[in-house]
Amino acid sequence: MTPKFPRRGLYLITPDSDDSDALVARVEDELPFAACLQYRNKRAHGERRESEARRLRALCEAAGVFFIVNDDVALAVRVGADGVHLGEDDGDIAAARAVLGPDVAIGASCYDDASLARTAVAAGADYVAFGALFPSSTKPAARRASPALFAEAASLGVPRVAIGGITPDNARQAVAAGADLLAVIGGVFDTPDPVAAARRIASAFDPTSPESP
Ligand SMILES: Cc1ncc(COP(=O)(O)OP(=O)(O)O)c(N)n1
Ligand SMILES: Cc1ncsc1CCOP(=O)(O)O
Numbered sequence: 182m183t184p185k186f187p188r189r190g191l192y193l194i195t196p197d198s199d200d201s202d203a204l205v206a207r208v209e210d211e212l213p214f215a216a217c218l219q220y221r222n223k224r225a226h227g228e229r230r231e232s233e234a235r236r237l238r239a240l241c242e243a244a245g246v247f248f249i250v251n252d253d254v255a256l257a258v259r260v261g262a263d264g265v266h267l268g269e270d271d272g273d274i275a276a277a278r279a280v281l282g283p284d285v286a287i288g289a290s291c292y293d294d295a296s297l298a299r300t301a302v303a304a305g306a307d308y309v310a311f312g313a314l315f316p317s318s319t320k321p322a323a324r325r326a327s328p329a330l331f332a333e334a335a336s337l338g339v340p341r342v343a344i345g346g347i348t349p350d351n352a353r354q355a356v357a358a359g360a361d362l363l364a365v366i367g368g369v370f371d372t373p374d375p376v377a378a379a380r381r382i383a384s385a386f387d388p389t390s391p392e393s394p
């Protein structure tokens with residue numbers, strides 16, 4: 182049975198890489214702290230992209246982590262992903278739903294715009310993403326989103342993902358604003374201890390967990 186998109190937690194996104202083995206090894210260690218993994222390697226194309234997606238798909242299956250392919254509905258179908266993430270340049274949500282059927286999750290980038298989120302959900306999106314919430318060194322030109330968007334989108338009834346510049350130090354701020362999942366690249370992978378960073382971001386959802394240094 183296809184798993185349901187998670188309601189809360191760390192939404193890990195792969196960093197860009199030219200080395201498939203290194204990419205897979207880097208991600209594997211943090212998976213125990215992730216509710217979801219998105220394959221987004223903008224430097225991989227063709228067969229290498231498919232092979233990386235297949236390897237990560239298998240790892241996620243074994244770890245019980247929801248697996249999402251960025252940008253590419255056809256690749257998501259080929260590798261049997263649990264979901265696909267689509268931005269404004271990645272095609273139409275209703276068209277993707279027609280290809281994917283009801284069981285594959287579709288996530289939608291809504292940038293800084295609650296009305297995009299309403300339209301995406303009406304077209305069949307299973308979650309909406311707002312960001313960049315904080316300045317992002319991965320995507321410095323990303324438009325900035327107000328934290329108020331998470332409260333505004335609460336009535337949509339789908340998980341709200343925050344993305345952009347999220348780190349162990351600001352993760353609790355994003356959760357307090359109403360984010361249900363925290364999508365992170367640099368705040369995990371560009372740190373000296375990615376496993377510790379992933380653990381701290383995951384713990385931002387646990388109000389009983391003390392903030393670790
Ligand atoms: C969870 C999540 N949110 C937003 C994005 C950004 O999507 P998009 O605007 O299509 O940009 P690229 O990631 O394709 O550069 C995302 N990937 N994931
Ligand atoms: C893909 C994307 N969309 C908005 S910000 C961003 C990059 C997220 O990476 P980081 O967590 O390193 O800021």
Ligand SMILES: [Mg+2]
Nearest residue numbers: 252267268271
């Ligand atoms: Mg995209």
